[in-house]
Structure formats: C-alpha cells, structure tokens
Amino acid sequence: MSHPAESKARRAFLRNAALAAVSAPIAFQLISQRAHAQDKPLLALDNPQAVALGYTDDAAKVDTAKHPQFKAGSSCANCNFAQGGPDPLGCMLFPANSVAPAGWCASWAPKAG
Ligand code: SF4
Known part of the structure; x- marks a missing residue:
C-alpha cells in the first residue's frame, strides 16, 4: 500500500501529464495559425462567403441599414x-484567407475575456 502523500503526488503528476497532452496540440495549432495568417491571401470582397456575411475591409463603410447589428468600434x-495578427489577421470563418484588421462582417462577436 502506498503512502497517502505519494498517491497525491502521483495523481498530481498524472493530471499535469494529461493537461500537457491536451494543451500541447492546441498551443501548436494556435502558433501555426499565427504564423500562417501572413501567408494566406487577403480575403477578396467578392468571395461568395464574404459577400454572404457582408464582409468589408473597412468597418467604417458598413451599411448600417443592411446590418443594424453593427456596433460602432467593432x-x-x-x-x-x-x-494571430496584428496585420493581417487570421479568421476562423475564413481559414483559407487573412482578413484586414479594420474589416468587419455580420458574424462579428466581441473578443472574449
Ligand atoms: S468580423 Fe470577425 S468573423 Fe468577421 S471577418 Fe472579421 S474576424 Fe472574421
């Protein structure tokens, strides 16, 4: 039978090992996406998905009659x-492209945290 302190240390080790195993691929993916944002072509304004989401490369040009949900400063x-970023940025919705930091689309959501 093992000593209680030894069991506690073993459990902590296993928990930390599991956390490392889970977080390492996520960290690698985030680093890769950051590195790749500069390598991707800037999202074209006539990209069908961009058009569908009302993407513009200049948020100051958002047609607020068409997009009443637009929040000033977004x-x-x-x-x-x-x-990634700061310029250009990657976007989860357009994984093959980079987007303009000053851009905006109808899927905009405030940055968490
Ligand atoms: S507003 Fe957000 S979701 Fe839309 S293109 Fe820009 S980064 Fe992507």
Whole structure:
C-alpha cells in the first residue's frame, strides 16, 4: 500500500501529464495559425462567403441599414473569431484567407475575456 502523500503526488503528476497532452496540440495549432495568417491571401470582397456575411475591409463603410447589428468600434481586430495578427489577421470563418484588421462582417462577436 502506498503512502497517502505519494498517491497525491502521483495523481498530481498524472493530471499535469494529461493537461500537457491536451494543451500541447492546441498551443501548436494556435502558433501555426499565427504564423500562417501572413501567408494566406487577403480575403477578396467578392468571395461568395464574404459577400454572404457582408464582409468589408473597412468597418467604417458598413451599411448600417443592411446590418443594424453593427456596433460602432467593432472590427476584425476586436472580433472573437480573429486569430494571430496584428496585420493581417487570421479568421476562423475564413481559414483559407487573412482578413484586414479594420474589416468587419455580420458574424462579428466581441473578443472574449
Ligand atoms: S468573423 Fe470577425 S474576424 Fe472574421 S471577418 Fe468577421 S468580423 Fe472579421
């Protein structure tokens, strides 16, 4: 039978090992996405998905009659779906492209945290 302190240390080790195993691939993916944002072509304004989401590369040009949900000051730079950056940014919704930090689309959501 093992000593209680030894069991506690073993459990802590196993917990930390499991956390490391889970978080390492996520950290690697985030680093890769950051590195790749510069390598991806800037999202074209006539990209069908961009058109569907009302994407613009300049949030100041958002047609608020068409997009009444637009919040002043919102842009890709402070969107929860943006990755990497600062310029250009990656976007989870457009994984093949980079987006302009000053851009905006109808899927904008405030950055968490
Ligand atoms: S989801 Fe966010 S980061 Fe992506 S294009 Fe729309 S506003 Fe920009």
